[in-house]
Amino acid sequence: MNLKAKILDDKAMQRTLTRIAHEIIEKNKGIDDIVLVGIKRRGVPIADRIADIIEEIEGSKVKLGKVDITLYRDDLSTVSSQPIVKDEEVYEDVKDKVVILVDDVLYTGRTCRAAIEAIMHRGRPKMIQLAVLIDRGHRELPIRADYVGKNVPTSKSELIxxxxxxxxxxxxxNIYEL
Structure with a gap:
């Protein structure tokens, strides 16, 4: 793999997450019914950071959780015959809440579909929104993020x-050429 470009450094990532936090507050007119749910693996620390920024802005904590999509993947049989879920799903009650799924990269949409299924398995939220740090295109499912840190058009031979x-x-x- 060859490094093609650095898309965000630490300062740019912080600015991007701050903007996403402001957009979440604005679109939802506050944080009262919001539950941020990070999709394991890198969606969890990103959700944690967005929650911290929202707390700085609003002066109160937003409900926070995480979801492991392993058992909801549509390629489960090709990944492993005996999948191992390392942690159980942990998040607030989602019934009648605005659940904001948080992930690092939106690509085909399959991870998001699995996360939606996992959330719906736990209850019926009022609404599900999606926040991603990077949207790289190439969707295979009709899924669109509500909050995007950066749109990065890529080829399928590139890796974010x-x-x-x-x-x-x-x-x-970073973006790499495979």
């Missing part, structure tokens, strides 16, 4: 790599 402190050594988004 999101690095998040807490999992990785730094905050950055």
């Amino acid at each position: 790599s999101v690095n998040v402190k807490g999992i990785d050594e730094e905050d950055s988004v």
